Amino acid sequence: MAKKTTGKGNGATKKTRATRGKAQPITRPRVASIERLPLSTFTEKAYLDYSMYVILDRALPHIGDGLKPVQRRIIYAMSELGLSAASKHKKSARTVGDVLGKFHPHGDTACYEAMVLMAQPFSYRYPLIDGQGNWGSPDDPKSFAAMRYTESRLTRFAQILLSELEQGTVEWAPNFDGTLQEPRTMPARLPHVLLNGTTGIAVGMATDIPPHNVREVAAACVHLLEEPDAGLKDLFKHIKGPDYPTEAEIITPKSEIRAIYETGNGSIRARARWESEDGNIVITALPYQVSGSKVIEQIAQQMQQKKLPMVEDLRDESDHQNPTRLVIVPRSNRIDPVELMSHLFATTDLERSYRVNLNMIGLDGRPRVYNLKELLKEWLKFRTETVRRRLQHRFERVEARLHILDGLLAAFLNLDEVIRIIRREDEPKPVLMKRFKLTEIQAEAILETRLRHLAKLEEMKIRGEQDELTRERQHLEKTLKSARLLKQVVRDELIADAHEYGDARRSPLVEREAAQQIDQTALLPTEPVTVILSEKGWVRAAKGHDMDPRTLDYKAGDKFHQAARGKSNQLAVFIDSTGRTYSLPAHKLPSARGHGEPLSSSLNPPPGATWAGTMMGAPEDLYLLATNAGYGFVAKLEDLVSNKKAGKTVLKATKDAKVLPPQPVSDLKKDLLAAVTSTGQMLVFKVKDLPQMPRGKGNRILNVPTAKFAKREEAVAGVAVFGEGKPLVVHTAKGDLTVSREEVELYEGERAQRGSRLPKGYQEVQGIEVKE
Template identity: 60%
Template sequence: MNLQANFEQIPLKQYAERAYLDYSMYVVLDRALPFIGDGLKPVQRRIIYAMSELGLAAGAKPKKSARTVGDVIGKFHPHGDSACYEALVLMAQPFSYRYPLIDGQGNFGSQDDPKSFAAMRYTESRLTPLAEALLSELAHGTVDWTANFDGTLEEPSWLPARVPHILLNGATGIAVGMATDIPPHNLREVIDACIRLLDDPEADVAALCEHILGPDFPTEAEIITPRRELLALYQTGSGSVRARAVYKREDGNIVVTALPHQVSPAKILEQIAAQMRAKKLPMIEDLRDESDHENPIRLVIVPRSGRIDVDGLMRHLFATTDLEKSFRVNLNMIGLDGRPQVKDLKRILTEWLSFRTATVTRRLNHRLAKVERRLHLLEGLRIAYLNLDEVIRIVRSEDEPKPVLMARFGLSEEQADYILETRLRQLARLEEMKINAERDALEEERARINVLLKSPAKLKGLIKQELKADAEKYGDARRSPLIEREAAQALDERALVPSEPVTVVLSQKGWIRAAKGHDVDAEGLSYREGDGLLAAVKARTTQQLAVLDSTGRSYSTPIHTLPSARGNGEPLTGRFSPPAGAHFEAIVAGDDDTRLVIATDHGYGFVTRFESLTGRNKAGKQVVTLTDGAHLLPPQISHDPIRDRIVVVTTEGHLLMFSVAELPELDKGKGNKLIDIPRAKLASGEEKVAGIAVIPEGNGEVTLYAGQRKLTLRWPDLIAYGGHRASRGGVLPRGLRRVDRIEAAAS
């Protein structure tokens, strides 16, 4: 025996390609995407059909969900029981489905945790009334039937939906290479659009959107997407919808009463609490969840005071939490041609109406065939009544009465069988009258059906009539109000931080920290071994800190993010990425409009705004152009560049005071010369600028330090050292000519 005859030898590449394509088509067509006709995926269709076979109609007594799941996976869907039960639960959750198809009894999860449902052995379920709109015409010859997975049973290829369910509950799914995200819609709006399209087949998407205003989620959260974007969504079949929570003010508190679809109240509380812990919401004092049976959603936010801008706070929360959420829309579904496609609104409704027209036509033909068969049988029975004695004689005397009856009265085999099976009590005169009445009614029904089948206009009228009846029976008011609003923007991070005084301390080795208050002894703080104070500045938590390094680059960071001074702080190299070999030399804090005097010990400087020192780049930005061997001096704040005076002192005791206005205002650069230092002394390092100070005109003083000595110069004394920028200045008294540093008195 040649065993090779039982095998097909093909290249591995070809086999893998074929196998993957087969799997892909299975996922697309038989698992992930819904069919436009009934709006269901195969597992959902099989669950609903299995429940109808179990007699679990809306008015029936519910049965254990495990019974349903067992039938589904045993007869139609050979997959895992947990996945099947999850699909059943989803169709029963009123917060997941706009129009639930299953009525669940027991724990079917909550909006807080949709997957917290009880095991299927504990819950019971039955179909909802709307499910009847999917099943009521199933036995009327409206669908094709196919064998189940093992060929022992038959199942419907689709359900004969009386309503466009594809848009009512929507669908989500991820296939191979494609996905679907169809939002739910209002039943009455969708049916109104269908009727509009039946009346006016040329109606465009804009006309249909006069009826379908937008998605209608199970929650009462607002849909804030602009009308033009919703229209574009329905014209292209893809886009997004933004939903926002609803809140009200109650006794000074903010009460959230509705959340966007699929948003958990617990997650919202967690997101807000996380910001509170990070001290990013100083305007909120407390947070409570008061949801109960009467108020499914009731989240209470307690502001810190009545002066809080509630609307501004909520806008920030909308932008930073799921109180405002965007939903992707991708109207991808399997069309009547059996192919997946992203469809616009008109294409969806047009195809569904074609599906509905075909379904109604099949239903009418099926009924017509039944009516004609019954009339055929009644005609045979009427002949028997007219010739009753002869029929009885033939039945009594003939061994094979059937062929004799057929030959004698021109009956069909079916009519002859029916006559022979008729009971004697049906031969009464009264029964003959009933048969005649039934025949008249059936002939009238046959004529009516023939008129409908031959007249497209009348068939269309029947479809409209049935759609209106279903809208009245199953429809309800819109839940999601459409209120056009701008997308929320988060507040500036600095606006969320309480303004508190701090002292920022930088160590010689580049460790940074912030101590509460301005009366901090920076030198008295503990430092790591071999480290010590380099610079300290007074600031507020709402400000930014700018750090300058030895290459003239500037870096910035929010002060409220700095570590506490209780420890040694953290290295700035963890926040910034300075060039190799560079070290940090100076720090300054301020607001964007704060004017600063930036200077180097080689005697050059300029005025700049604090904003010029800030940026988000970890590598910083070049601000100061340094001459060879130059070092930055601590930047000085100028409150009034017109009236302020800058005091410059050199290590050789030369002091000069001139107006800050004489310096140029630059975003970056080298600046202009501050004081004249002989080039030879500057090159040799014999003399350089010891420091600068900015003081107000007429009311300032500076203190000079030279070793153990110090000298305080007040305004009248400083006038003698006044001059123009770049001059040599005056000479300090003997004994104070080796100046180490200069400090201005606190204003």
């Protein structure tokens, strides 16, 4: 046999040598079955699996205990480590290590941050962890020390989640490696999902549940137990609204809060609390998750930008006794503190809005958005089942103990016989079971009884314990069979827990008027300014009204076009050759010490458009707008203001028509309008003959033949608005022609007429203006 095997080996060797150096075909192992899926199917399944994991096992809380998986595992791991409220603190790293190693195989940083959040009294309304060391501050919640430095233990409040854990109340599931068991939910004695609230972002959905007051929520649950058909209106009598960890006011109207609880969606507005003290404004409470240093920074920034000239000083006097004390010093006692605070509420984090989205995982394992009644009703169903399971578990324990006590009593009544059997028999258990008709459990209990328990008094103790447990069993059996009694147990425990763990509301509910930002133009100094516009569209602003803009220096090839006088807190309005108007704050225009800046750098006029003029004044001031085609109207300045860079169309110019520089109207009833054509026709009439309108083409001012205008033989060269008796200056190719007060009457006529002809030699007109 050995010879044969050797021969096979030699043959194999010869074959190998013969084929060495030659290319051999590649042979692949045969795969029994390969799963082949279309890429779209695989990616869809992978994404859905991931989405469900994020929704169910990471981001959303469970309605039963209000915890996310990582929070539940932290609380359970700490209870397993014996870190109760009565124990000593232990290093947080110990807890995080246990959580990661036993239940939550993820990053230690994320786990520790979740732990920190449950320990911060400014983040959680009822903290679940009692921290020792640096656990962050309201100014910087993430300034906490590393987990190797901090220590922690559970708070008393955590008992509402843990006290019934080992009483058969919850389902258990294997941990990630199958070596340990962890609870699927905690047996919460109160609706913790509402008490501390939570936020989370899943895939395609999010949750934002605000915290609430224990006493209010417990009272609503009790009311719903007693009156299952109670409506939301009845529940609102108990739950007034959210209750945040800070003492800031909730200013959302009651009607809006009611709508939030009816739909499960909405937003809550919270506002800082303040008071007057020796003429100063003292802020004593900030909204939830608002940093005092951030508020100080926001107010200081406005002061630097000169947007708060009424504030002289700003101080942060917060200390251990006064966690929040921000002092605002007004510039004088004439400053209205209510108006100032209204402005700060509108422009800083002193007033903040919080989104509400009551989205959570229900008892059926599916996420959904609940209204208040649905939420409390489903939690009461969870709590009732938890209490039933606890009582059932206790009932089974009592019955098991009574069963053992029956066996022990039988042994005490026949003690000598029991001792004899134990001494003489090799296997006393079956003999005892047969002799006294005992079960295996009873016999085992007898055999494990110590000699010290064979005293006569022990029989009395057994009978006393039997009587006590019998009464308890009867009570438990009666309660388990009666829905009314079971509901009564839940009710009494809710009232007791609310009394033990409840406290007064921190966030007062106060309806306030909406915050109004102070008009920035009212905060600016009202200095007189002159806005100068050049022909090339360069703009600048000079202080005062007594300067002559024609004497300023202009860029090469450029010259003065028009100027408007007003105040630094007003808007400068510009109009282009197409009839579009634009506006810019006067105080933001460049100084007249230089050449200014082109308007096109701040505004977006149409291609090819040029700038026709500028206007300033009060919103009710009037301006005449006209085109060289001889049409125009009077408009209020407020109708010409545009906040868009592209402006808005106000004066509709006819084809080939251009806009003339706008003219201010001082007195609509008395002012006169002079219009002159390029060929020397001039007409004077009252401005009130033109319509007043916000936009449009306007009415005819002076009759320019359409044919001549189309051939560019005649057009309106200029218009001027002036008071009665003031002289005019007509600019012509020959020179300036002054029209005296008496001569103005020669050109008066009806609107839309041709007017009268200027003297010979002055009929090639370039423009017209009022002589100062």
